[in-house]
Amino acid sequence: xKEITEFLRREAARLLSEGVELFIGxxxxxRPVSARxxxxxxxxxxxxxxxxxxxxHNLVKYLLRHADRKVAVVVKGCDRPAVDRLVAERHxxxxxxxxxGIPCGGMLARERLLAELGPRLHxxxxxxxxxxxxxxxxxxxxxLEKKKYLMEKCLGCTRNxxxxxxxxxxxxxxxxxxxxxxxxxxxxxxxxxxxxxxxxFWEKFFGRCLRCYACREVCPACSCTECAFxxxxxxxxxxxxxxxxxxxxxxxxxxxxxxAFHVAGRCTGCAECERVCPVGIPLMLINRKLAAETTALxxxxxxxxxxxxxxxxxxxxxxxx
Amino acid sequence: MVLKLLSKERxxxxxxxxxxxxxxxxxxxxxxxxxxxxxxxxxxxxxxxPRSVVPPKEWFFPQTEEIYRYxxxxxxxxxxxxxxxxxxxxxxxRPCDLRxxxxxxxxxxxxxxxxxxxxxxxxxxxxxxxxNTACPECFCTAxxxxxxxxxxxxxxxxxxxxxxxxEALTPEGEEIVLSSPEFYEEKVAGIEEVLxxxxxxxxxxxxxxxxxxxxxxxxxxxxxxxxxxxxxxRCLGCGICTYVCPTCHCFDITDENRxxxxxxxxxxxxxxxxxxxxxxxxxxPRHALHQRLRNRFFHKLKYNQDRYGIEGCVGCGRCxxxxxxxxxxxxxxxxxxxx
Amino acid sequence: xxxxxxxxxxxxKNAWEPRIVAFLCNWCSYAGADLAGVSRLKYPANVxxxxxxxxxxxxxxxxxxxxxxxxxxxxxxxxxxxxCHYVTGNYFTRxxxxxxxxxxxxxxxxxxxxxxxxVSAAEGxxxxxxxxxxxxxxxxxxxxxVMREGR
Numbered sequence: 001x002k003e004i005t006e007f008l009r010r011e012a013a014r015l016l017s018e019g020v021e022l023f024i025g026x027x028x029x030x031r032p033v034s035a036r037x038x039x040x041x042x043x044x045x046x047x048x049x050x051x052x053x054x055x056x057h058n059l060v061k062y063l064l065r066h067a068d069r070k071v072a073v074v075v076k077g078c079d080r081p082a083v084d085r086l087v088a089e090r091h092x093x094x095x096x097x098x099x100x101g102i103p104c105g106g107m108l109a110r111e112r113l114l115a116e117l118g119p120r121l122h123x124x125x126x127x128x129x130x131x132x133x134x135x136x137x138x139x140x141x142x143x144l145e146k147k148k149y150l151m152e153k154c155l156g157c158t159r160n161x162x163x164x165x166x167x168x169x170x171x172x173x174x175x176x177x178x179x180x181x182x183x184x185x186x187x188x189x190x191x192x193x194x195x196x197x198x199x200x201f202w203e204k205f206f207g208r209c210l211r212c213y214a215c216r217e218v219c220p221a222c223s224c225t226e227c228a229f230x231x232x233x234x235x236x237x238x239x240x241x242x243x244x245x246x247x248x249x250x251x252x253x254x255x256x257x258x259x260a261f262h263v264a265g266r267c268t269g270c271a272e273c274e275r276v277c278p279v280g281i282p283l284m285l286i287n288r289k290l291a292a293e294t295t296a297l298x299x300x301x302x303x304x305x306x307x308x309x310x311x312x313x314x315x316x317x318x319x320x321x
Numbered sequence: 322m323v324l325k326l327l328s329k330e331r332x333x334x335x336x337x338x339x340x341x342x343x344x345x346x347x348x349x350x351x352x353x354x355x356x357x358x359x360x361x362x363x364x365x366x367x368x369x370x371p372r373s374v375v376p377p378k379e380w381f382f383p384q385t386e387e388i389y390r391y392x393x394x395x396x397x398x399x400x401x402x403x404x405x406x407x408x409x410x411x412x413x414x415r416p417c418d419l420r421x422x423x424x425x426x427x428x429x430x431x432x433x434x435x436x437x438x439x440x441x442x443x444x445x446x447x448x449x450x451x452x453n454t455a456c457p458e459c460f461c462t463a464x465x466x467x468x469x470x471x472x473x474x475x476x477x478x479x480x481x482x483x484x485x486x487x488e489a490l491t492p493e494g495e496e497i498v499l500s501s502p503e504f505y506e507e508k509v510a511g512i513e514e515v516l517x518x519x520x521x522x523x524x525x526x527x528x529x530x531x532x533x534x535x536x537x538x539x540x541x542x543x544x545x546x547x548x549x550x551x552x553x554x555r556c557l558g559c560g561i562c563t564y565v566c567p568t569c570h571c572f573d574i575t576d577e578n579r580x581x582x583x584x585x586x587x588x589x590x591x592x593x594x595x596x597x598x599x600x601x602x603x604x605x606p607r608h609a610l611h612q613r614l615r616n617r618f619f620h621k622l623k624y625n626q627d628r629y630g631i632e633g634c635v636g637c638g639r640c641x642x643x644x645x646x647x648x649x650x651x652x653x654x655x656x657x658x659x660x
Numbered sequence: 661x662x663x664x665x666x667x668x669x670x671x672x673k674n675a676w677e678p679r680i681v682a683f684l685c686n687w688c689s690y691a692g693a694d695l696a697g698v699s700r701l702k703y704p705a706n707v708x709x710x711x712x713x714x715x716x717x718x719x720x721x722x723x724x725x726x727x728x729x730x731x732x733x734x735x736x737x738x739x740x741x742x743x744c745h746y747v748t749g750n751y752f753t754r755x756x757x758x759x760x761x762x763x764x765x766x767x768x769x770x771x772x773x774x775x776x777x778x779v780s781a782a783e784g785x786x787x788x789x790x791x792x793x794x795x796x797x798x799x800x801x802x803x804x805x806v807m808r809e810g811r
Contacts, residue, residue: 030647032457217559321777
């Protein structure tokens with residue numbers, strides 16, 4: 001991974017000196033085994049760029065804030081489709097973006113890592129060994145089998161070598177997907193529950209929701225300039241909004257169901273929403289379920305750049321008599 | 322101050338005794354998260370639970386609180402104000418969160434006092450608990466808080482191995498301790514050393530030793546510094562830091578109605594949200610994210626001190642642990658000191 | 661159609677009655693409902709009708725708000741596919757509500773709570789039958805508690 005980081009820094013320096021105004025990548029975080037988004041505008045700042053299995057963030061959404069500038073952004077395989085989504089919906093000009101693709105050997109699930117190795121890790125280096133990562137720290141090293149320590153989204157990943165990018169950092173890597181991993185297992189378990197128990201399952205999680213809106217803010221598909229849940233109205237008109245600022249189970253349910261529905265057919269599966277949630281709501285269960293249903297009902301083709309719900313076919317399945 | 326011991330086996334019976342007279346709000350585990358909730362049985366209480374996601378200030382200042390409700394019909398109007406303050410025990414509060422109640426008292430009890438906050442504070446017995454482990458993000462000692470001292474609690478419990486050291490710090494706490502047979506007196510040699518050693522071990526677990534210095538004065542010069550814009554580049558503008566912060570207290574008032582009946586609610590608000598300072602005219606003095614982010618840190622690190630004479634942060638580390646993009650108040654403090 | 665007929669059932673004096681909110685498109689299903697009335701066809705009074713220009717006007721948020729405010733069931737009725745007054749509206753409805761129905765079921769609603777049916781302006785009896793059918797189904801299920809406001 002050291003070579004990748006060096007290659008990345010060289011390319012970033014080259015791009016910045018060739019007209020790119022802003023380079024968005026990852027830098028070291030202040031917490032153990034973490035990274036964070038890094039914004040470099042000057043050549044000396046590229047020395048802080050890193051790439052390692054803690055670089056979980058989807059950086060593509062930041063492009064929306066800099067749509068008027070020439071920007072380069074680091075994309076993993078799971079981040080890449082978000083660019084197409086935003087370009088298709090005319091939020092971004094592909095011509096102003098330089099995509100720096102990094103073949104990815106998987107991202108580590110931070111909680112599981114800390115649970116295994118303790119909360120005070122000081123990692124000096126990380127080596128990608130194909131089916132495992134070796135973490136080197138002062139006094140030793142530790143090898144972690146990817147099957148057990150990767151984030152769930154990585155276990156089902158078939159796109160870890162981003163295609164259609166302008167620069168590729170490093171060589172193609174082998175798939176990280178675990179063939180035994182079934183991303184629909186928990187979904188099927190929920191579907192098998194009687195309706196009352198299903199409702200209880202979701203009430204438990206939606207009841208915890210703080211309405212911090214981190215899921216919406218981090219999601220690249222949530223790109224509306226005025227969100228349906230952000231209608232700014234004076235206090236006396238609050239009753240006219242879809243949900244109020246107050247936290248209530250019905251309002252939380254409404255927010256999550258509709259956000260999932262607005263994103264249905266457009267979700268790129270980056271799973272950032274679930275990662276950022278401070279109370280652990282399993283949002284990807286809904287998003288994955290809707291993505292699967294959308295494909296099953298309406299097919300894979302992107303008839304409309306805005307997603308399946310903005311299009312129709314006279315041959316759509318009709319279960320409504 | 323009354324000093325006694327409580328053996329570990331007698332903790333549950335003590336809690337059950339409390340539950341006969343009070344509503345007990347205590348930390349409970351749900352998966353790998355901790356929440357402060359009213360409990361139905363003593364067994365639900367997770368006394369050594371890791372730091373909660375939402376701080377216990379929620380008991381005194383709920384995320385949504387009904388102020389009043391009204392109903393109209395056949396020429397009548399009924400209006401019912403509501404102050405909910407049952408006799409309660411808030412159990413298992415860590416020293417950082419105990420300090421946060423002082424910070425919020427300065428805000429809510431400032432004349433004219435907030436009667437919702439005041440009533441609950443009045444009717445709630447506080448039982449604090451010293452930390453047994455510290456998270457790497459903690460830095461309470463930077464604000465003069467000790468992870469083993471129960472300043473602000475009525476009773477404070479510290480795990481000293483074989484038993485809990487129980488300190489009754491107020492007349493209400495003393496009354497409870499003296500009337501509960503679970504507590505016993507025993508001379509434990511070298512209590513001061515034990516507590517000192519525990520505090521030292523805990524602070525060594527802090528990943529960063531934060532030095533506050535004279536942050537408020539330094540910040541006065543930094544309002545227009547480009548640092549805030551650079552910091553805001555990765556900020557998502559969500560409300561996580563605000564909603565997990567023990568000292569945040571901004572709220573919005575909203576009216577809802579259902580035809581002939583309605584109610585007024587007070588609910589948490591976050592200064593990072595786009596509409597936080599949005600005026601009815603459409604003008605927004607803090608339209609840019611960096612203005613809102615700057616405001617948040619100025620409030621935490623300067624304005625609270627200027628206005629109320631008490632620091633706005635308690636070093637609990639929640640915002641550091643939960644910010645999705647690693648905006649780290651410890652780092653900001655160190656940067657401000659450097660700039 | 662008499663109000664009492666719809667509300668009381670044999671042997672049950674004060675039985676709970678399901679409340680249904682129906683979104684009917686102006687050109688087909690609303691006209692169909694009107695035809696049911698004009699033809700003196702009996703159907704239960706449990707339904708409250710909201711007229712929309714086209715079934716595709718129905719935002720899924722309307723359906724959620726109906727459940728929040730106490731509806732036990734929601735009916736969305738539109739023109740038969742191919743017959744939409746606005747040509748393509750109901751194709752969108754068909755897609756949207758097929759997916760939304762699955763979302764509702766996944767998150768705990770019973771499938772009978774949301775019914776989507778194509779009813780033309782000539783199908784007064786079909787409308788009446790649909791309402792009767794839905795009331796029967798909901799009576800068996802009981803009130804909807806998912807997302808219901810409690811205040």
